[in-house]
Amino acid sequence: MEELRQYLDFLRVQRNLSPATLDAYERDLTHFLDFVWEQLELLDRPQKLQEVDKYLVREYLAYLAREGYARSSVARRLASIRGFSRFLFSKGYAQRDFALPVGTPKQPKTVPEILTMDEIRGFLAASMPGRTEALRARNKAIFEVLYATGIRLSELVGLNVDDLDTNHQYLRVLGKGRKERIVPLGEYALASLHTYCQRYRGQLLRGKDSPALFLNSAGERISPRGVQYVLGQCCEALAMHKHITPHTFRHTFATHLLDNGADLRSIQELLGHSSLSTTQVYTKVTRSHLKSVYNRAHPRA
Structure with missing residues (x-):
């Protein structure tokens, strides 16, 4: 997808992210877009970025939760989507910043494991x-x-x-x-x-x-x-x-x-x-x- 490729290029040049981090972004966003296109097809709506809204993002997060993803993994996926959403809106590829209204899942307070x-x-x-x-x-x-x-x-x-x-x-x-x-x-x-x-x-x-x-x-x-x-x-x-x-x-x-x-x-x-x-x-x-x-x-x- 050309818009995704442009976003990854933006992250590499402007944010100076490592190849491993860029690969993680690409995996997260490709998974999200595959889900979105499938949902739009089921709803008999055009498979276009202009059709993506906050409800599809929330449905995707709910899907991840049903699949057993940890809250930290869901939060990381949402962070990837938010950055992509802002980029698409700023470039005019999307009519709205569709991920902006979606809240981050609350994370359990954990204490890191250490050695004595x-x-x-x-x-x-x-x-x-x-x-x-x-x-x-x-x-x-x-x-x-x-x-x-x-x-x-x-x-x-x-x-x-x-x-x-x-x-x-x-x-x-x-x-x-x-x-x-x-x-x-x-x-x-x-x-x-x-x-x-x-x-x-x-x-x-x-x-x-x-x-x-x-x-x-x-x-x-x-x-x-x-x-x-x-x-x-x-x-x-x-x-x-x-x-x-x-x-x-x-x-x-x-x-x-x-x-x-x-x-x-x-x-x-x-x-x-x-x-x-x-x-x-x-x-x-x-x-x-x-x-x-x-x-x-x-x-x-």
């Missing part, structure tokens, strides 16, 4: 999985960096060797919206990175030329799925009962900083959040942790 200090120490001290010593060293460095910096999985796999400055002890990270930020590294992460880069990264390269910091066994940039697979192996080996994802390290990083006196503004900068309200979710984690400690320790809790 004992759990994260045990995880990082454990023997890493991997067929070779080089892969085990790489895996050690990956999880030390995730916990030391709180960076996203997409940011981790996008790191290049040139993004690592061992002299000043920081990483240069390219975050959402292609925004660059500087993240400090602790001594444990630096030590694991030094071992990996100096002794083992060259073995994984297999004579290839790649700028990627973290490589797979074929000498190519490791994928998000590759990191998730290794994490699954670690959790299985350690018999961890929590649902641990790469993002759990991000939540754990922020919560442990807050527990140890870091201010929210600093944590916001380190995480690359554009809004402080996004960072404030970690205050709920800390309150939850304090309540559990109180319940365990207070004689009349």
